[in-house]
Amino acid sequence: MKLEDLKNKWKTLDKQLPEGKIVNRQALRDLIRKSAEEDADSLSLPEPGVEEHTGDGELLGDGG
Amino acid sequence: MDKELEKDFLEMIDAHERVIYKVCYFSAKNHDELDDLFQETVLNLWKSFPNFRGDSKVTTWIYRIALNTCINFNSQRSTHDRLLTVPLTTEEVGNLAADDDRDSLFQELHESIDRLNEKERQLILLWLEDMSYQTMADILGTTTNNIGVKLNHIRHKLRKM
Numbered sequence: 001m002k003l004e005d006l007k008n009k010w011k012t013l014d015k016q017l018p019e020g021k022i023v024n025r026q027a028l029r030d031l032i033r034k035s036a037e038e039d040a041d042s043l044s045l046p047e048p049g050v051e052e053h054t055g056d057g058e059l060l061g062d063g064g
Numbered sequence: 065m066d067k068e069l070e071k072d073f074l075e076m077i078d079a080h081e082r083v084i085y086k087v088c089y090f091s092a093k094n095h096d097e098l099d100d101l102f103q104e105t106v107l108n109l110w111k112s113f114p115n116f117r118g119d120s121k122v123t124t125w126i127y128r129i130a131l132n133t134c135i136n137f138n139s140q141r142s143t144h145d146r147l148l149t150v151p152l153t154t155e156e157v158g159n160l161a162a163d164d165d166r167d168s169l170f171q172e173l174h175e176s177i178d179r180l181n182e183k184e185r186q187l188i189l190l191w192l193e194d195m196s197y198q199t200m201a202d203i204l205g206t207t208t209n210n211i212g213v214k215l216n217h218i219r220h221k222l223r224k225m
Contacts, residue, residue: 001176001222003191003215009173010192014086016166018156022081023106025074027152031103032070032110034148 066114073113077106080126084109085153087127090189091134093174099151105133106152120202127203131186138182179225184218191215 077084088105092098109129116125151158177185183204190200197208204211 001225003188003219003222006173006176006188006222007192009169010090013089013166013169013173017082017085017089018154020156021154022085022157023077024150024152024154027148027150028074028077028106031107031148031152032073035107035110 069114073110076113076122077109080123083123083126084130085157086193087130087134087189090177090192091138091185099153101134101137103148103152104137105130108133124199124203127190131189131203135182135186176222176225180218180221184214184221187211187214188218 084105085102088098088102092101109126112125112129116122177188180188186204187200190203195203197211200211201208
């Protein structure tokens with residue numbers, strides 16, 4: 001196949017894309033909100049009494 | 065949440081949604097995957113948006129994020145989670161999936177580009193979009209000379225098919 005034939009196919013597909021809006025604005029707002037919620041969850045502090053580890057067996061200290 | 069940031073992001077998506085959608089359309093294997101990929105790309109754009117300082121053109125930044133998302137998506141095909149259970153696209157776009165003629169052309173296109181490797185597919189997409197060698201080089205982080213060499217290689221590769 002020639003590159004130019006590929007371009008013709010791509011242009012035909014491109015022309016068939018909807019002229020109007022592509023993104024559902026409400027769904028986009030929901031996506032942003034859920035992403036923020038997910039980020040907040042991942043940053044939340046551990047429950048009291050739960051030991052926090054660095055992953056290499058040492059407890060977090062004051063660096064001294 | 066920073067309302068001003070969200071407003072700017074929504075305006076940016078409004079202005080460039082077609083570009084984002086086309087990158088995903090080119091990379092997805094089918095319509096279900098297209099929905100997932102489009103959602104993930106928009107999400108990655110949102111996460112990167114606060115760090116975009118305008119050092120490059122916004123379209124260059126969009127292409128870079130979108131192309132990288134497509135690469136990661138393809139390498140982790142079965143492990144991505146969706147934040148939304150509904151498509152991010154409008155109903156009008158969703159109706160495209162039911163168009164048999166379009167679907168057939170989509171399959172034909174993919175039969176050709178699926179034989180190219182990931183980097184070659186990225187380059188071909190930019191070429192199909194009639195970009196200059198300089199723009200393609202900026203997006204892919206290479207030289208115009210390298211773009212010419214790679215396109216020539218792809219041209220020969222496709223001819224053998």
